[in-house]
Amino acid sequence: MLPRSRGILFTPLVRAAWLAGIVLFLLPSELLAGDHNGSASSSVACREEVSPARREELAIKLRKITGLAELRFDSDGFLRLPGKTIVDDPTIVSGSESARALLASAVDGHNVVVIEDASNRSDIAFCRVIPGKWKKTSADKPPVFVAQIDFADFDQLVGDERAREAFNVGWGLLHELDHVVSDSPDASALGETGECEAHINQMRRECNLPERADYFFTLSPLAAKTTFMTRLVRLAFEERSRDSSKKKRYWLTWDANIVGGLEQSQVAALR
Numbered sequence: 001m002l003p004r005s006r007g008i009l010f011t012p013l014v015r016a017a018w019l020a021g022i023v024l025f026l027l028p029s030e031l032l033a034g035d036h037n038g039s040a041s042s043s044v045a046c047r048e049e050v051s052p053a054r055r056e057e058l059a060i061k062l063r064k065i066t067g068l069a070e071l072r073f074d075s076d077g078f079l080r081l082p083g084k085t086i087v088d089d090p091t092i093v094s095g096s097e098s099a100r101a102l103l104a105s106a107v108d109g110h111n112v113v114v115i116e117d118a119s120n121r122s123d124i125a126f127c128r129v130i131p132g133k134w135k136k137t138s139a140d141k142p143p144v145f146v147a148q149i150d151f152a153d154f155d156q157l158v159g160d161e162r163a164r165e166a167f168n169v170g171w172g173l174l175h176e177l178d179h180v181v182s183d184s185p186d187a188s189a190l191g192e193t194g195e196c197e198a199h200i201n202q203m204r205r206e207c208n209l210p211e212r213a214d215y216f217f218t219l220s221p222l223a224a225k226t227t228f229m230t231r232l233v234r235l236a237f238e239e240r241s242r243d244s245s246k247k248k249r250y251w252l253t254w255d256a257n258i259v260g261g262l263e264q265s266q267v268a269a270l271r
Contacts, residue, residue, distance in 0.1 A: 042079050044078070045114055046115045050117045064170070067096070071103075077115075096206035098206055102181060102199075109180075111145060113180055116147065119152040121148075124153075125256075126259070130145065157254050175196060191214060193213070210248070213237060218234060231255060233253070236249055
């Protein structure tokens with residue numbers, strides 16, 4: 001969700017290169033069997049370590065983004081959607097149709113996505129997705145990816161309420177799912193959003209929310225004025241006025257010393 005090392009895109013080549021640091025998983029057979037508690041299988045599931053409170057926090061954000069009131073994580077941690085017609089269901093009058101389509105593709109897809117609570121980890125800024133590997137490998141097991149979410153990082157955000165609504169754990173998971181489902185790359189240069197975040201911005205428009213203006217965060221002007229040992233960075237969101245061509249800008253700010261992501265290869269302002 002925040003910058004990877006410059007020049008690294010989410011491609012099969014990179015996935016292979018990351019295998020040395022891979023996370024191993026042994027998940028319920030329902031992921032492969034196509035039948036779970038009498039219903040269709042889901043390819044998106046939480047690890048057991050993700051608490052019920054965290055699962056519900058994520059579900060609440062996803063329900064608001066998608067308009068799917070019945071979206072939930074079941075007792076085994078599998079993401080459940082209300083039905084097979086959710087993409088173009090005329091009875092759904094709120095939320096993003098594109099987000100509903102992405103979740104449906106992820107839940108019904110061949111790739112398995114395991115959600116991990118990575119809160120308070122210094123090597124993760126908000127979210128990231130990495131390849132995983134089954135503990136017991138066989139030819140019939142699908143590719144598995146690990147969406148690591150640092151829930152605590154989102155508590156560090158300060159700024160405009162409209163921007164906060166457009167940047168939370170729900171949006172973070174959708175960004176990582178788009179990498180897996182669409183193999184969409186992130187931006188490689190300042191001033192770009194990248195293909196993946198362009199998809200997420202479409203969902204924000206459908207939710208009448210401001211769009212992320214840049215993939216890379218930059219140092220905040222406040223960083224040079226503070227006497228405390230903080231490193232403030234900021235991220236811009238923009239919304240076009242309905243009655244003019246002007247855009248309104250919203251900002252989110254956080255201390256990168258706490259959240260992470262200050263490596264020189266990742267922060268545009270430090271290159």
